[in-house]
Amino acid sequence: MMRVLTAALAIASGIIVLLGYFLRQVFPLFEQLRLLLTDWAVVIAAAAVLVGILNLVTVQMDKLRARQPGGLYGALMVFALVVTFGLGLVFGTDHTFLRAAMDAVIAPVEASLLAILAVTLVYASIRLLRRRTDLMSVIFLVAMLLFLIAAMPKPFGPLPLVDQLILDLTSLLSTAGARGLLIGVALGTLLTGLRVLFGMDRPYGGN
């Protein structure tokens, strides 16, 4: 019974939101209902963040209890979470301490990960031909190298005609490729949404 009810609610909500989107001029009621449902969804999403954080804490505490690798880091993370969450509740998110936590901890850590990411990407590019030696990989690497040569600063200054030609060519090809990929992704998204709308896929546990 519960499964049928959840499916019926999900399908009805989906149809109302769609009708509200497409028929807002003809039936303003659907538009109002769409906005109401979207507001509810936003509230539920906010509550879901709290549930998600609880899940994060549970997983880290389980790690600590089971003496798994990284358990201590997990405890540290939970401690930092409790402190910042508590201070945020008491003093508000604009408090100096919370800003300092963002500027002195989060931003440098993310910047460090970005630096590691740059090295990882270079390493992945170097290993690409060892991993797969095919025509597409060669084209991928050549395009990447040409783009880098044209875009990066050179000790003798830019090569006006060559740089521009390479950038125009790579931009033309990559824009065409990106459009093709995005059209494919859009069609996939459309069909996935329709499967959920028709109740063929029920990611809310009713399947």
Next chain:
Amino acid sequence: MTAPIVLLLAALLLLALTLLRRKSPAVLRSIEAYERLNRAIGLSVEGGTRLHISIGRGNLYTARGGSALAGLAMLRRLTERTSLSDQPPIVTSGDASLAILSQDTLQSGYRAARAEDQFRLTNGRLTGLTPFAFAAGTLPVIRDEGVSANVIIGELGAEAALLADAAESKNADLIAASDNLPAQSVLYAASQAPLIGEELFAAGAYLGAGASHEASLQTQDILRWLVILAILGGAVLKFLGVSF
């Protein structure tokens, strides 16, 4: 006016082809990544190792929700197929709503396989709410939890390279796809069998999720051909000086 027509056409095609596919299953072309995935599932069950499934950080309230929903459909099928394994799969995500849905999907998958006692709430995890927090939280799962294959499908950014690198350093299989262009280029360079563009949405059909997934794939193909014809037709008309 175009959008409702495309929507209606897609809906009709999907319904008609689902009915058709129930009678005769589709023959799908071979995609190396999905062949590897099917092999990895078998090896994981037989070898008592774990699958790590990451469904990204696609917010369900945005257009990126499509890849997240596709990831959940794949997760459902993977849960059923690995329900016999000693090591249940771990699911990571970077969005709170998605994490809750992943737990729900895990539970329904086990229920469908009549193995509900295998379900643990902590196997569906929220690992971080920002791109790098998500990556940093997911890395220990890949490294420390006895994972033999990583399936990373969903909305990700360039941080996917960190996950791919961790999988490679553990000699674990990696099947990865994203709807995000930077992530696609990163994964193309970093994975052994990359999935390109809409191949992400084919996961269900290739894992045997049923007629609706096969029909969905066929509808995508038909719509893609229509888009190609429309682009070519538009170019020809423009070339001939016909304005529209």
